[in-house]
Amino acid sequence: MKSKICSKKFENKIILNDLNFKIFRGKSIGVMGPSGTGKSMLLKCILGLTEYDGKILYEGKILEKKNRELLYNNSGMLFQGGALFDSLNVWQNISFKRINNKTYSKRDSISIVRKMLKEVELGTEILNNMPSELSGGMQKRVALARAIVNEPRILFFDEPTTGLDPLTTKAINKLILNLINKNNVTSIIISHDPLSIKKICDEVIFLTNGKIEWHGSVKEMSNSRHKMLKDYLNSNR
Amino acid sequence: MNINKQNFYHFIPKFIGKGALGLIIAIGTTVSFLIFAIFKALIPPFYLNEYLKQIIRIGLASLPVVGLTAFFTGGALALQIYSGGTRLNAESAVPSIVAIGFLRELGPVLCGLMVAGRVSASIAAEIATMKVTEQIDALTTLGTDPIKYLVSPRIVVATIFLPILTTIGNIIGIFGGYLISTERLGFNPTLYIESSIKYIEFSDIYSSLIKAAVFGMIISTMGCYFGFKASRGALGVGKATTDAVVFSSILILAFNYFLTELLFRA
Numbered sequence: 053m054k055s056k057i058c059s060k061k062f063e064n065k066i067i068l069n070d071l072n073f074k075i076f077r078g079k080s081i082g083v084m085g086p087s088g089t090g091k092s093m094l095l096k097c098i099l100g101l102t103e104y105d106g107k108i109l110y111e112g113k114i115l116e117k118k119n120r121e122l123l124y125n126n127s128g129m130l131f132q133g134g135a136l137f138d139s140l141n142v143w144q145n146i147s148f149k150r151i152n153n154k155t156y157s158k159r160d161s162i163s164i165v166r167k168m169l170k171e172v173e174l175g176t177e178i179l180n181n182m183p184s185e186l187s188g189g190m191q192k193r194v195a196l197a198r199a200i201v202n203e204p205r206i207l208f209f210d211e212p213t214t215g216l217d218p219l220t221t222k223a224i225n226k227l228i229l230n231l232i233n234k235n236n237v238t239s240i241i242i243s244h245d246p247l248s249i250k251k252i253c254d255e256v257i258f259l260t261n262g263k264i265e266w267h268g269s270v271k272e273m274s275n276s277r278h279k280m281l282k283d284y285l286n287s288n289r
Numbered sequence: 290m291n292i293n294k295q296n297f298y299h300f301i302p303k304f305i306g307k308g309a310l311g312l313i314i315a316i317g318t319t320v321s322f323l324i325f326a327i328f329k330a331l332i333p334p335f336y337l338n339e340y341l342k343q344i345i346r347i348g349l350a351s352l353p354v355v356g357l358t359a360f361f362t363g364g365a366l367a368l369q370i371y372s373g374g375t376r377l378n379a380e381s382a383v384p385s386i387v388a389i390g391f392l393r394e395l396g397p398v399l400c401g402l403m404v405a406g407r408v409s410a411s412i413a414a415e416i417a418t419m420k421v422t423e424q425i426d427a428l429t430t431l432g433t434d435p436i437k438y439l440v441s442p443r444i445v446v447a448t449i450f451l452p453i454l455t456t457i458g459n460i461i462g463i464f465g466g467y468l469i470s471t472e473r474l475g476f477n478p479t480l481y482i483e484s485s486i487k488y489i490e491f492s493d494i495y496s497s498l499i500k501a502a503v504f505g506m507i508i509s510t511m512g513c514y515f516g517f518k519a520s521r522g523a524l525g526v527g528k529a530t531t532d533a534v535v536f537s538s539i540l541i542l543a544f545n546y547f548l549t550e551l552l553f554r555a
Binding site: 096099100101121124125127128129131132133135136137138139148149152153198208 | 334336342415418419422423424426427428429430431432433438
């Protein structure tokens with residue numbers, strides 16, 4: 053995947069400016085930076101959830117409105133708040149795409165959902181629970197199950213551990229790492245947590261004011277003398 | 290702010306121009322939103338479960354509200370016409386005026402306003418909440434068109450079911466008038482029914498259905514449109530809900546006038 057976002061404006065304010073980077077198959081890239089620097093907006097641009105000026109290439113093809121399905125069919129996204137559908141129960145949420153596309157019967161779908169719940173370390177007794185009946189950590193796990201149920205080749209994570217306690221954070225990070233390693237999935241992770249990024253990612257992009265301030269490997273990040281990056285990493289300790 | 294005389298004269302046309310431009314843009318986006326939703330309802334896949342949910346929610350769940358409102362309004366209308374009619378010695382006009390008044394005007398407008406308060410608000414609140422909690426973005430990333438999945442079923446169901454609700458409301462309203470007239474005002478039941486039916490024309494019935502269908506479209510479009518426009522958390526959800534109800538109600542009353550002009554032009 054190759055991203056060349058020239059600019060993204062919101063209410064006449066430039067949110068993203070001249071972002072140019074590549075992600076290779078099977079690699080994980082972490083995006084860090086202070087709040088309001090456009091990290092989530094970057095994901096929204098890649099997923100076509102907002103308009104932008106520039107080009108995003110996926111497997112050599114420029115992603116446009118008409119062929120964005122190409123990316124959706126091969127990707128999964130874990131939203132910051134989980135974004136589970138309030139009106140659907142756990143199994144309907146996880147198998148949403150399969151049921152809507154009629155690729156699986158209800159029975160097949162339930163057995164796949166059971167497998168997915170096991171994968172994200174949840175019990176099958178919550179199958180018929182509504183999202184509002186689950187804790188924040190459980191909602192994140194269900195959302196993760198929904199993101200991986202279609203065996204995506206690329207996964208997007210928008211602050212997957214924000215708002216969770218340290219134990220759940222550790223568990224979610226472990227799950228993400230396992231999933232990525234097990235299936236050789238390409239991933240983009242937005243996070244404020246350098247420890248999570250160090251554990252999961254191969255490369256790091258550090259954004260400030262909508263621009264790439266620093267880009268390098270995780271190893272390089274730890275030894276970097278870039279002042280802003282260093283200050284950011286130190287403030288998160 | 291210091292506004293001198295020259296600035297003030299500039300301010301007025303600027304204010305009017307900005308307002309007019311905003312209004313034209315709002316009308317344009319709402320109409321194109323509606324056209325998109327209808328167009329998308331015609332092409333597969335069809336989310337039949339969503340249609341079924343909306344039939345229950347918009348159609349069946351609105352019945353008690355519509356029925357009760359129609360019943361009491363029918364009774365009140367009979368009392369009012371009777372009391373006014375005695376001044377002109379026209380008490381005998383009660384059955385026909387209640388029937389015609391309900392079919393042409395009160396039935397569709399009351400049903401529209403009641404459903405606007407109930408359905409438009411809930412559609413706006415639901416979609417706005419989905420928008421601010423990224424559920425609509427999640428739909429997109431799961432390869433589902435949010436307009437097709439969320440908007441089309443609501444608009445189609447509301448447009449089809451409001452005429453049905455209005456017909457039921459009309460019947461209950463006329464029955465309310467009948468009950469008060471016969472039990473309280475001493476009308477003969479057989480004569481009441483006869484004179485109710487005698488003056489009803491086919492145009493009264495189809496105009497009622499046309500009005501109701503248009504109101505159904507307005508209610509659902511406003512709910513969905515303001516829901517989709519929502520931003521900024523709980524405040525945005527509240528604003529979307531209020532705007533949906535206010536604009537639905539105003540548009541129902543405005544369109545009621547224009548449709549009456551169109552359908553009953555002398």
